[in-house]
Amino acid sequence: MSVLESISGPGDLRRLDSGELTRLAVEIRDFLVEAVSKTGGHLGPNLGAVELTIALHRVFDSPRDKILFDTGHQAYVHKLLTGRQDFSLLRRRGGLSGYPSQAESEHDVIENSHASTALSYADGLAKAFALRGEHDRAVVAVVGDGALTGGMCWEALNNIAAGADRPVIIVVNDNGRSYSPTIGGLASHLADLRITRGYERALDMIKKTVPRAPVVGPVAYEALHGVKKGLKDVLQPQAMFEDLGMKYVGPIDGHDTEAVEHALRRARGFGAPVIVHCITRKGYGYAPAENNEEDCMHGGGAFDPATGKSVAKGGGVSWTKVFGQEMVQIGAERPDVVGITAAMLHPVGLAPFAEAYPDRIFDVGIAEQHAVTSAAGLAMGGLHPVVAVYATFLNRAFDQVLMDVALHRQAVTFVLDRAGVTGDDGASHNGMWDLSILQVVPGMRIAVPRDGARLRELLRECVATGDGPTALRFPKGSVVADIEAIDRIGSMDVLARHPGSNGARVLLVAAGSMAATAVEVAERLAAQGIGSTVLDPRWVKPLDPALLEEARRHTMVAVVEDNGRVGAVGDAVARLLRDSEVDVPVRTFGIPQEFLDHAARAEILADIGLTPQDLARDIIEAVARAGEHDPAAETAPAPRD
């Protein structure tokens, strides 16, 4: 039996000797490379957190002590050490989540995969334990250097530092990277800290060579003392954390289990808020990850363990790539257009723009709120910023969109990638909120492209809009083949028309990526004798008033959208018809307003009925209930495949 197989829980860890600990780290790395090569996942971050996580579970008694992981993508080792070693269905239906999950284990706390939250949870937990008199319970938060660039961390630090009687132990997992190298003043401060080891050695050297004052006389001694002080100020920058009222331990070699364990025991013994600064390498111990310049195999699909090369079947051109290519074209024509990313230059597709226009790209760190309000500043300064984020991450910058950009009617374009169901990253990654929250923003215009051609077209319309904010959203994965319009009504594209053989006529309003699905639904309805028109609004906010006249020519409006059902396009269409007294029923087909468990996107779309066959069946039944159509009268059975 391997050492890893002998670990059924954290208690088993404490019985291991140093030789077994060393073997355990090797076994965990081998396990991670093998398992993640099959399922895909966050290999790089987890290879960097092996020794750190082993030490954590040897020093702290989870779940009585709380061990929190910021973002949670680096918690695979934590899962292995807390009784979960079947990774065969990692991030897949029925398998382990790629993030902590309270349903999986009492050792798991934070399920939200949005970065920079762990210190706030920690502050809250520490206050709760103090108030309940549970002073023996430790609260430990593991936070990456990338997550530390998020503003919430500093809000929390401000509070944690004030809580001498409710100590939080903050373990900074500093590998110098988010996806790419972490940016900003804090990152360089952490980098300074990393060289502190040099400071200690330099200080020792000075101590040994600088003779005592009586020997060299006060003037010379003062001069030499000034050198030492200067060195101390320059090379010993942990003062920042200590100035905050935090104790600082480090920097520690984050791949030396015993050193980390010793530092954690010291930290626990302080009984005061403390930062344990661990220096790690993302992808440590697996060369293809360590040497991967772009992101150290931060995330991604299945790969060949021998080479680290992706084995994912080539799925065509991604929406992200189409966006990135068009941005380079726009950048050549519009010197006022600049790009902003929140530590995700490559994932959001802005790397080609950055390469072409290096002084017109701003990576603000994992700081979406700052990204948005700084975009308002850039726009006020006469530029047109394009803020590219994953749709779900815009949630945390809602007030900035509303009160900093829209209130000032600033020409900022938000490009929301991973919009709609993403699936394998779990509930907090689905981009199912943006069409709802942006609906309430006065002056916001929202474009939803149905394919690559429309993405290029609508992106240009967005950046050509100078009197207020625009947003454009598209899903994860490959673009579908272009779907050409057969007609145009106002600013909307007609994609299909079917006459039908009875009174029913359904107006299918398809938002963005649901267009291909809607075209197929219309064909299924036609087979049942139900007439329809498939309409791509292109802009879903504001809706084109021409929609009203088109609705009047139908007996039902069915809106299909890859967003939560509440307060999005369907509700906006219903409100428009109601306010204009167009008495045609509107049915909305979207994502139920729930947190969805992790699974593949296709599985979830099937679960929630956003497939052509389910939609057709539901619409046929709705038409029948409305009395315009009796399916039994038809010869062909209702489609159920």
Ligand SMILES: Cc1ncc(C[n+]2csc(CCOP(=O)(O)OP(=O)(O)O)c2C)c(N)n1
């Ligand atoms: C609010 C938010 N924005 C962006 C992301 C995407 N994201 C996931 S992990 C990551 C990098 C995290 O870097 P770090 O905290 O240093 O952890 P590491 O992967 O280096 O261990 C980013 C940007 C996120 N999860 N949450």
Ligand SMILES: CC(=O)[C@@H](O)[C@H](O)COP(=O)(O)O
């Ligand atoms: C942890 C995190 O937020 C991302 O790394 C997430 O896994 C998105 O991955 P994709 O870029 O594959 O959608």
Ligand SMILES: [Mg+2]
């Ligand atoms: Mg990092």
